[in-house]
Amino acid sequence: MRKLLLIVILFFSVLGYSQKKVLKTNFTSSTITIDGKLEESIWETTPIADNFIMFQPDNGKPITENKKTTVKVVYDNDAVYIAATLYDDEPNKILKEISKRDDFGTSDLFGVFINGFNDGQQDFQFYVCASDGQADCITTDANGEDYSWDAVWKSKALITDFGWVVEMRIPYAALRFSGEKKQTWGLNFFREIRRDRQKFTWNYIDSKVGTFTQQSGVLEGIENIKPPTRLFLLPYSSFYVNANSKQKTYGTLKGGLDIKYGINDAFTLDAILIPDFGQTKYDDQILNLGPFEQQFNENRSFFTEGTDLFSKGNLVYSRRIGGRPSAYPTTVDNEEVIENPSSVNLINALKVSGRTKGGLGIGVLNAVTEKTYATIENTVNKETRREEVEPLTNYNILVLDQRFRKNSSFSFINTNVTRNGKFRDANVSALVWDLNTKKNTYNLSGNFKYSYINALEDKKGVYTTLNFAETSGKYRYSFGADLVTKDYDNNDLGINFETNYYSIYGNANYRILNPTTLFNSFKLNYNMYTQFHKQTGKIQGNNININVNLDTKKNHYVGFGVNINPIESYDFYEARTANRYVILPQKYNAWLYISSNYNNKFAIDFNPSYSIFNETERSTYEFLLGPRYRFNDKFSMNYNFYFQRRNNNKGFVDSIDEDLNSSTPETIVFASRNVITYSNSISGKYSISSKMNFDLAIRQYWSYAENKNYLSLEQNGRLADYTNYNTNKNSSFNSWNFDLSYSWWFAPGSQVSVLYRNNAANFENTINKNFEKNVTDLLNNDALNHAFSISVKYFIDYNSLKSKS
Template sequence: MRKLLLIITLLFSLLGYSQKKILQTKFITENITIDGKLDENVWKSVPVAKDFIMFEPDNGKPIAENKKTEIKVLYDNDAIYVAALMYDNEPNKILKEISQRDNFGASDIFGVFVNGYNDGQQDFRFIVSASDGQADCIGTDTNGEDYSWDAVWKSKAVITDFGWVVEMRIPYAALRFSGEKKQTWGLNFFREIKRDKQKYSWNFIDSKIGTFTQQTGVLEGIENIKTPTRLFLLPYSSFYVNANAQQKTTGTLKGGLDIKYGINDAFTLDAILIPDFGQTKYDDQILNLGPFEQQFNENRPFFTEGTDLFSKGNLLYSRRIGGRPSNYPTIASNEKIIDNPSSINLINALKVSGRTKNGLGIGILNAVTEKTYATIQNNETNEKRKELVEPLTNYNVLVLDQRFRKNSSVSFINTNVTRNGSFRDANVSALVWDLNTKKNTYNLSGNFKYSIINDTEDKKGTFTSLNFGETSGKYRYSLGTEIVSKNFDSNDLGINFETNYYAIYGNTNYRILNPTKYFNTFIANFNMYTQFQKETGKIQGNNINVNINSNNKQNHYFGLGINANPIESYDYYESRTENRPLIFPKRMGGWFYFSSNYNNKFAIDFNPSFAILSEPGRNSYGFLLGPRYRFNDKFALNYSFNFFRQNNNKGYIDSINDDLNSATPNTIIFANRNVITYSNTLTGKYSINSKMTFNLSLRQYWSFAENKNFLSLEQNGRLKDYTNFTENRNSSFYSWNADLSYSWWFAPGSEVSILYRNNAANFQREIDKDFGRNVTTLLTNDQLKHVFSISIRYFIDYNAVKNKF
């Protein structure tokens, strides 16, 4: 009888979890002070959201009574207000590491997830830590959480004798919703108890279903709100001091303005006038020996904030805007290049984005870069001339994204690059679909892309992909294919390396949905991928991969994997010559990683890997070792050492045209070489409080390729000894970057930032294997650059100014 009652109780509990919870809110006219005290009487008259349910690790388990969580929501014409009480029977054990914005470290957190359209597609997430820190992001099931998006809102967290309390004010300007008189929003609340590594939500998130944003509750009661004009100005001023041994110290004063304007409740205009990206994070440059360019992360705030719409179709690589010139200067035999800019100045940029009440998302991004010249000098007369390497250029992106049935979408994307004059123009369009069954058990996704290049020779190309998969339950799988034509080219505003192929791939995996005796999480994957050269049908790539990722009851993470290229393949890119493939040998490799619980003061990451190829003596191995130590809630240091070695690596060196009447090189020269890479990084932070933080970031990198002998590429794709090449083509690249910064958020949305940076880089053919001398030389040579900068950015709300005057 007791078992029967227990089963009935569980069934009713699960039935309740599967239904959307509803929370009623209430309109207020009195002021609420965001101080974490909750002493306003109006808080006592509003319904409570409670009965949280575990998301991870024991999915579906109700929260313990001594950890219960209670939430209330109020609203007025300007904002919604949230009060959260997080009970904890051991408040002295609440983790509360202080970190900079959007980075929590070891701290309990509480979050409010709002979807103003209640369409299950996108959340605006506002998160507060027990140390009174803030984070905000845009969350989607497709792209995860985008913390580059920043809003201006208020919060206060206070540790109490029964747990901790959060009070929040989220203005409508930070949200997107329709203009309906009666609002119905998707809503969820999230709590993580860090010391237990347990995550809870108000509305149950069933891990058997491969979606997060579609399992929210509902907020009702917001009616007839009179939202204010959304106009925000962010003026800034920056001062830079630059110095190095080769030139005198110079000072530069800059100023500019960012504008954010709410066209209506759903659409926002963002614009930058006289942009300044001088304090963005440095790029982690490497010794790039491959046929493709190195891809860098985007660190400029304008191009990272709220760009979910613009990532549709993977056609935008925003580093193209203001990147290297698209043309290289032509010089005579008696000339030399004395100045060729590595980047192009951005004149201005704007973006408009939002979504209608019917689920149509519209995004427009436009940017203009200035004319850029290289300086060339005549070796005989010393006369200098200018050559245009990048004309005035307009970059434009248009996105139309229609959502329907709360879990599916179809998108149209167009990117266009127009260069003034007779320079190359480019246009790429794409149709992208992401379709899910009503219960989110199966997914059909894919795209069709079409590129047009207008140059000396016009080219048109296509890229098509289709993927089907089961997305729920313990066992899941997916199958897919893609076809790319020879002339597909999205590289003027996107990034795409390989073309002229078709591929088939598949995946199957198993996961536990609830903890077992030994594991909190456990996922095993089996992947297969095969790529064929489109014209010849030869195998261009093949891989089989098996991997396991898990964390145990002590919340240590570990995983391992084995990957293999079981047959030889044809590499059509390494030779840098059309229709001259290199046969790549069979390969077997593996890796392992261990990451101890970051809640502990001392934690460590360890990740060794190896690979063995089917050529005598050709192999690779390496490891990453990363200890970290948290001295207290304010001070922490993380160190990482990375070593990687490739023995008897085969790589392109040069091409020789023996026949002067032929445009195709006759002899393609490769090197048999050892490639060794070392890198050391150190990051640290000291947080005075949740608004003031000192940050340290150091990176030392050294990689060299030492050639042992030279080889020539035969027509059949094999390599043979080549003794007629005697040039020194060794490569050694080393770099140093150091940033020490101070950040103070002195008012909502307003920041003072002070940065000292020094950096240097050097490439040479001679290899000095004295590690210490290499580092010392780099830090003492004439290439070392020093930059000191102060930047002040102030947030102005038009409504606040209007009310004052």
């Protein structure tokens, strides 16, 4: 009888969890002060959201009474207000590291997730740390969390003798909702107890289901509110001082304006006038010995904020906008290029994005870059001339993304690059689909992309992929295939390295959904990938991967695995010549990753890896060591050391054109080389408060390739000794970046930032193996640049101006 009673209780508990909870809210006409004290009388009569349920690690377990959480919501004509009381039987153990915006640090956390259309498509998430910091993001199941999105809202967190309290004011201008008289919003609340690594939600999130945003509760009771005029102005002024040994110190004053305008309740216009990216983070450059360009992160806020629509189809690499010129200057005898800009100036940019109540997302991004010239000098008479290397150029992106049944979408994307005059133009279109069954148990996804380069090259190509997956439960799997034709090219506004192939791949994995006696989480993966050259059918790539990822009961993360390339493959890229390839040997790799619990003051990351090749004395070993220490809630430092050694690496170094009248093809020269890489980086922060922070970032990088002997690439893809080559093709690259910054959010959305930085980089063919001398020479040579800048941005909300008038 007891067993039967227990089964009935569990059944109705799970049934209750599976139902959407409903919270009623009250209207208030009184003023609410965001101070965390909850002294206003309206809070006494407002319904409570409670009975939180664990999301991780023990999914479905009710929160304990000594950690109970209660939340209330009220609203007025301008904003929604949230009051959360988070009980803790050991308030002195609440973790509360102070950190900058959008950085949770090691701190307890409370969040509210709002979907103004209640369509399960997109959440606006607002977080408050126990240290009184803020974070916000837009979340979709397809693209995850986008923390580049920032809103202006108020919050206050206070530690008490029974736990901690959060009070929040989220203006309607930070949300999206319809103009209907009665509002029904999707709503969920989130709490993380950091010291236990436990996460809870108000409405149950079933981890067996592969979706998050569709498992929210409901907020009812909001009536007679109107979407506000969403017009925000962000004027800024910046002052820069730059210097190095080759030029005098000089100062530059800049000013400009960013605009954000809500066209209607769904769509927003963002525009930048007179762009200023002077405080953008430096790129972490490396010694790139491969056939493909190095891909860099996008650090410019305009191109990172709220760009989830533009990531559809993976067609856009925004670093192309304002990147290197598309042409290289031509020279004749006795001429040399004395100045060739490394980037093109952006004139202006705008984007319009949003989603209708019917689920149609529309995104338009347009940017214009200026005409750019290189300077060429005659070495005899010293006369100079200018040559156009990039014309006035227009970049345009259009995205139409229709969501349906709350968990599926079908998208059309078009990118277009139009260059003025006789330069290359490009157009790429794509259809992308992401289809899920009603219960989110199976997924069918894929795309069809078509590229066209204008009549100068008249090149057309196709890229298509199809993937099927089971997406719920302990056991999951997926399989799919790709096809890319030879002339597919999206590199004018995107980035793509390999073409002219077809591939098949698959995955099977097992995971635990609730903790065991040994692990909080455990996942076993098996992956298989094989790629074939489209024209010849030769295997270009083959990989079998088995890996395990787990969290221990003490919240230490461990991962380990093996990668196997079991057969020889044919690399059609490293030879840098059409229809030529080099044969790659079998390869066997094993790796380990350990990351100790970041809750501890001292933690460490350790990631060794070792590879052996089916080739004499060829191997690779590398490791990353990353200790970190949190001195107190304000001050922490992280250090990372990375080392890699590639023994007897084989790679391209040169090609020699033979006599045009000869039947002998060009000679492609490879080298057998040892490649050594060292990288040291230090990052640190000191937070006076959640609104005032100092940050330090230092990176030293040195990599060199020492050629032992030269080889010629035979027609059959094998390498043979080549003794008729005496050119020095050794490579040594050093770089140094140093950033020290101060940031103060002196008002909502308004910021002062002060930055000092220096950087240097040097490439040469001479290798000096003295590590200390390499670093000191780099810092003492003429290439070291110094920059000091101050930037002030002030946030202006049109609604605030209107209310004061």
